[in-house]
Amino acid sequence: MKRYNIVLVGGGSTWTPGLLQSLTKKKEEFPLARLVMYDINAKRQEVIGEFAKILFREKYPELDFEYTTDEEVAFKDVDFVFCQMRTGGYEMREKDEKIPLSLGAIGQETCGAGGFAYGMRSIRDMIELINNVRKYSPEAWILNYTNPAAIVAEAVNRAFPEDKRILNICDQPVNLLRSYGRLLGMDPYEFEPIYFGLNHFGWFTHLYDKDGNDLVPKIKEIVKERGFKPADAEQRDQSWLDTYAIVEDMLKDFPDYLPNTYLQYYYYPEYKLKKLNPDYTRANEVMNGREKRVFEECRRIAKMGTTEGSAVVHNDAHGDMIVEVAESIAHNRNKIYIIITENNGLVANVQDDAMVEVAATLGANGPRPMGVGKIGTFYKGMMEQQMAYEKLTVDAYFEGSYNKALQALTLNRTIVDAKKARKILDALIEANKEYWPELK
Template sequence: MKKFNLTIVGGGSTWTPGLLQSLCKMKDRFPLKKLVLYDIDEERQKPIGEFAKILFSEEYEGLEFSYTTKVEEAYKDVDFVFIQMRTGGLKMREKDEKIPLSLGVLGQETCGPGGFAYGMRSIKDMVNTINDIRKYSKDAWILNYTNPAAIVAEALRRIFPDDKRILNICDQPVNLLRSYGRLLNMNPNEFEPVYFGLNHFGWFTHLYDKNGNDLVPKIKEIILETGFKPVDAEQRDKSWLDTYAIVRDMLVDFPDYLPNTYLQYYYYPDYKVAHLNPNYTRANEVMDGREKRVFEECRKVVEKGTSKGSSLVHNDAHSEYIIELAESIAFNKHKIFIVIVENNGIISNIPDDAMVEVAAVVTSNGPRPLAVGKIPTFYKGLIENQLAYEKLTVDAYFEGSYQKALQALTLNRTIVSAKKAREVLDALIEANKGYWPELK
């Protein structure tokens, strides 16, 4: 079986150790010859890199492993690149969440003004990263987790329109599929999903089992009766448990389809603002929780000199999903994944140049999206509003346009008021000096 060279961008991410563990677990399915971790922060990456050395010495015989901050070492002669970067780190995420909340509107990582700020920071680094990769490995497959995925995907579509080996993805749909599996006591790997929308803004219309039975009616019934929890509820922070619990409310109000959890921020922005702590947000929860746990455990492994008995816990969906996607590309598996692609008629009554999130059969030539057809007026209206916000955000970045930025935030359902949008925009401009282009 062919072995591949892989680079992980964001080697210092708290998600990386879990991904490394999954690569060991799935080494017979997606075998590697060489693995490189790359990060711009040498100090942050080091404990994870040293953890990886020990892990692979015990779990991945013959793997050539290194970690680096040098672009050429990271990207030369690679077959796949997994990207999970966060421009500005968790400190900027904290500002993304707290600044809007201080002004009375939603503060969330990828939705609303926080997602706008994060997207404006991400574009430059993502474009530079793609250019660096293509300089050294023109045919590598680039699988990108970087958020906010919808804004990043739109920006990359404009800059690299002919690059068919960039694939933007999100793990939340597969987290939901696994959670439905828990709900039904079924294997989610056997589900065939029908899904449409934008990233963090979509719906499951059908979910077929291996015999062709649609499971959506049963899932709705159970959620309405007993509520909804993530598949890994016992490992999740309280904010994530709350996020899943509100799916029941969304189904009561809009029972047509199973919603992505992120839709709560657009359906109920006032409710979410009232129930979020402006002084202790999800960023603080991550910094005090997962951030500390992961780095402490990596250091313990290095001190002991063995990964055996490690209590490092990771999100299987996040790590296994991207590896399974790479496997389907590498070995032409024709498996169905939910991915972000240019619309081109997939959803027939929204613009062709929308970057939509839909189910696709993934082959060695990339995704072959499955047609959705026309969608009802309510969902079409929601999507077109959100799509306009995303496109104007990317316009604002490339044109350095304050006016486009103001239009984007005014359209966003988490703000609506133009006066409030201006107030929030001015505060975010001040906080993001050095990260955003100057808006005039």
């Protein structure tokens, strides 16, 4: 069996240890010859890199591994690029969340004004990354987790319209599938999902088991009776438990389909705004929680020289999904995953150039997405408003247009008021001078 060369972009991420362990679990199904971790933050990556050396010495001794800040070392002759960048780090994430909150709007990492700010930062680095990868590895598959995935996918599709080896994905649908499996006491790998929407903005219409039975009605009943928890609830922070719990409310109000948890910000913006603490946001929770746990554990392992008894991984879905996607492509498995792709009739009554999120089989020739036909007026209206916001955000970036940025934020359901949108935009421009193009 062929052994693959991969590079992991964002080696200093708190999600990296879990992804590395996913690679060790899959070494028989998806064997590697070489793995390189790449990050522009050498100090941060070093902590994870030293953990990785010990992990691979114990569990993958045949693997050629290194971590680097050198682009040529990272990208030369690779088969797959796993990308999970965070431009601006947690410092800018905190601003993304707190600036909108200070001005009376939701502050969230990928939704609303926070997602707008993060998206405007991510576009530049993602385009630069793809150009660098193509310089050294023209045929590599680029599997992109970089958030906010909807805005990044729209921008990348415009910048590289002919590049068919870029795949934008998100692990939240997989987290939901695993959570449905926990709810039902079933193996989520046996599920066949039907899904439509935009990234962090979609719905499961059907969820079939291996015998062809639709499990959606049963899931709705169980959620109504017992509520909803993530598959890894015991390892989640309180904010994530709250995020899953509100699915029960969403199903009461809009019972047609199973919602992506992020829809809470768009269904209930006033309610969510009142629940958010402007002085202590999710960014603070992560920095004081997962961030500290992961880096302290990696340092402990490096000092002890063994991973025995390690508790460094807190979300297997993130790492497992991207590795399984690569395996499905490499070995032409044609397994079903939920991916982001150009619409082209998949959602029949939504414009063709929308970057939609749907189920697809994945093989050596890339995704074969599954259409869902026409959708109802409510869901079409929700999607089209959000899609317009995403497209205007990308317009604002490429055109350097203040007006397009203002239009985008005014359309976003977490803001809707143009005067508020202008205040938020001006504050975000000031905070992002080092990262955004000049908006005129």
